[in-house]
Amino acid sequence: MKIFRILILLVASIWFTATLHAQDTAKAFIGAEIITATGDQYDDGVLVVRNGIIESVGARGQVTIPSGAEQIDVSGKVIMPGLVDPHSHIGGGDGGDRSASLHPDVRILDTIDPRSDTIRRALAGGVTTANVMPGSGLLMSGQTVYIKLRPANTIEEMLVYVDEENGIYGGIKMANGTNPLGQSPAPGTRARSAALVRNLFIQAQEYKKKMDEAGGDEEKMPSRDLQMETLVEVLEGKRHVHNHTHRHDDILTAIRLADEFGYRMVLHHVTEAWKVAEEIARSGYPASIIVLDSPGGKLEAEHLYYETGRVLEEAGVDFGYHTDDSVTDSRLFLRSAAFGIREGMSREKAVESLTIANARMMDMEDRVGSLETGKDADFIILSGDPFSVYTKVLQTWIDGEKVWDRENPEDRKYATGGYNVIQRASFGHHDHLNAGGN
Amino acid sequence: MKVLKLFVPVCLMFACIATDAAAQIAVKGETVYTMDGDPIRDGVVLIRDGKIERVGTAGSVSIPDGYDVHEAKVVTPGLIDSRSVVGLAGILNQDHDQDQIEMSNAFQPDLRAIDAFNAREDLVKFLLGKGITTVHTGHGPGALVSGQTMIAKTAGNTVEQSLVDSTTAIAITLGAGIRGGYSTPGTRAKSVAMLRQNLIEGQDYAKNRNSDNPPSRNLGRESMADLIDGKIYALIHVQRAQDIMTAIRLQKEFGFRMLLEGAAEAYLVKDEIKEAGVPVIIHPTMVRTWGETQNAGFKTAAKLKEAGIPVVFQSGYEGYVPKTRVVLFEAAIAVANGFGYEDALQALTIDAAALFGIDDRVGSLETGKDADVVLFNGDPFEYTTKATRVIVNGNVVYEKD
Secondary structure: OHHHHHHHHHHHHHHHHHHHHHHHOOEEEEEEEEEOOOOOEEEEEEEEEEOOEEEEEEEOOOOOOOOOOEEEEOOOOEEEEOEEEEEEOOOOOOOOOOOOOEOOOOEHHHOOOOOOHHHHHHHHOOEEEEEEOOOOOOOEEEEOEEEEOOOOOOHHHHEOOOEOOOOEOOOEEEEOOOOOOOOOOOOOOHHHHHHHHHHHHHHHHHHHHHHHHHOOOHHHOOOOOHHHHHHHHHHOOOOOEEEEEOOHHHHHHHHHHHHHHOOOEEEEEOOOHHHOHHHHHHHOOOEEEEOOOOOOOOHHHOOOOOOHHHHHHHHOOOEEEEOOEOOOOHHHHHHHHHHHHHOOOOHHHHHHOOOHHHHHOOOOOOOOOOOOOOOEOOEEEEOOOOOOOOOOEEEEEEOOEEEEEOOOHHHHHHHHEOOOOOOOOOOOHHHHHHOOOO | OEOOOOHHHHHHHHHHHHHHHOOOEEEEEEEEOOOOOOOEEEEEEEEEOOEEEEEEEOOOOOOOOOOEEEEEEEEEEOEEEOOEOEOOEOOOOOHHHEOOOOOOOOEOOOOOOOOOOOOOOHHHHHHHHOOEEEEEEEOOOOOOEEEEEEEEEOOOOOHHHHEEEEEEEEEEEOOOOOOEOEOOOOOHHHHHHHHHHHHHHHHHHHHHOOOOOOOOOOHHHHHHHHHHOOOOEEEEEEOOHHHHHHHHHHHHHHOOOEEEEEOOOHHHHHHHHHHHOOOEEEOOOOOOOOHHHOOOEOOHHHHHHHOOOOEEEOOEOOOOOOOOOOHHHHHHHHHHOOOOHHHHHHHOOHHHHHHOOOOOOOOOOOOOOEOOEEEEOOOOOOOOOOEEEEEEOOEEEEEOO
């Protein structure tokens, strides 16, 4: 056994060295239209990446291509940042159950299948980073994970820590409106929902007070409580609340509660945000829109319009789009923002709403979401205009590595589907309860 | 196609009303897809009294005085959704607005769509705003036989005003798409046995109903007999390859006119479908891939078309969100995945009209046909394009700039 272990170590170290070595060579992508998501755009641009990081980006002639760099001709193509999906259910994970309505201790981390075909399919749509969440059937269904969609055998290899010191790699999922309503112990009304949430956060405030009073003295610390520990992170602003909410009054309730307890929050779905755009703008909370082809299907989605993006842009809300995969398809994430353009949203905002705006909602704007020197080399190469139905994602790159290539039939099948391509996707009763989104 | 006599006078009356109300309209398009020959650059469509009066180039057709002029980048005939449930299924997704499926019995061929269609339903008007002017709708998939389907315009305030065809098909589901909750059938084999027995009874009924000693009326058997006699289609919802083969087997045994609907795995048996000469109303291109549609692909429509199988598009049935799909959007994704551009426009218009035998009225911009016209501000398939005017029976029923 010992020999076996040494062998593994040896192989692992060779692989590691080889990878490092390979990455030491810079790669220069030359000639594409580069959309940086910082407002800059280069019609004939150069992107240089090395060691998984963007070394430089700019117009041809203004960017120094390092000697010895591998030069890749991408003329006629479009490069933009890898898409950041702030609300997804890929990976087949689950969350809290019906034994209670509030599960701050539950981690989706413990349930995701990193080999899931649904993750490959998201790569085919150009998604490089995602906030994978438990469902909306509970007031608080559990902790979410921020992951990069790199090939991995373990979920740990995919995690992105936003708070290294405290080991935080995600937010917490909450929901209001009709989805969490039901039979006891679920609340039966909206008012009960809010009361349950407020009661729990008051407990968390008291727990935090005891922690603060202990002043680092282990003896004086309150006994460990997974639920309270997580909520203290929320109260301290280390962990975002991702709040499912559709109707205008539910949006305002979510804002009221976040204001009361001072936690940081992202409003998700926001079907009726167009009715309270000014209020959202004043609150300062960002919003994440779902685009469905038609309104309806549930009472709260009756007033869903493609115009929401334009209205929020005009109101000055920091907003983006999400897939809620499998409610909408990660392969068509670009389409969601394109539907905003269709109703008057700017193209610049459309780019941001799939990238940097979403990175901000996950405290990851320093690493992903735009093409800037020093940020992670996460980008996609497109065949043309990002917002055209005819455009294809050609390649998806994460940390300077090509992780999906349309030229490769084994990769391409995730873009087109077909026989036995997606084997682990499901949306049965169990999933509907937990992951069941929108 | 079978139009109930009852509706003939009503429809005529409506036509008169429409004639009175309709202004004379000239539609100018940078590109006009007439679906009757090549597209016309700088084309004009004249509309008079609810019908297409004349179509041609701007140089050849002068616009008479008094015509309201509407302009657009692209002009098409009103689009046809070849399979939907809107009007029976409503936007709220609550029990009281979901009439596309009846759970008391898995076999109910006597259920008429016209008795359940809500012409004012929001989803119907939503589709209208997307350029869908005609919809084949009715009872949904989910029961062995869920009921009948019909064809309606998306404009109109009553089923009588909207109706194009009262009884188009019997909606049949084979495979695991039959919902749980029925006492029977509970298996594929039992489904087929039940269907065959009822078809045999339909054969007898068809034979005897014109005899000197006709059987007492039975609404369900009348419908099955209409199917046997070729008056209406068997609209068979199937996804898995083995269930497609079952549908073809039944069609050979009973000789009914059949439309395959869904057909997610059709690419596995395209030779067999071609040989059987069966048109396919392909599943929504963006259908979610789990359960019966696990193996659906974006390229299936293109593969079937390439194999020479007639293909048209559908919005289908959705149990949750979005409550309806938009057939134009589904066709767009097929076009982006290899389905020919003009083939797709044809499938959305004249091909669907011909399939349902309503091409004397809709499906192309030709003199004398219903003035159902859509104006787009760009390529109809593009994400960023929208319909800016929708005209039905010569009336501008939707405007958005």
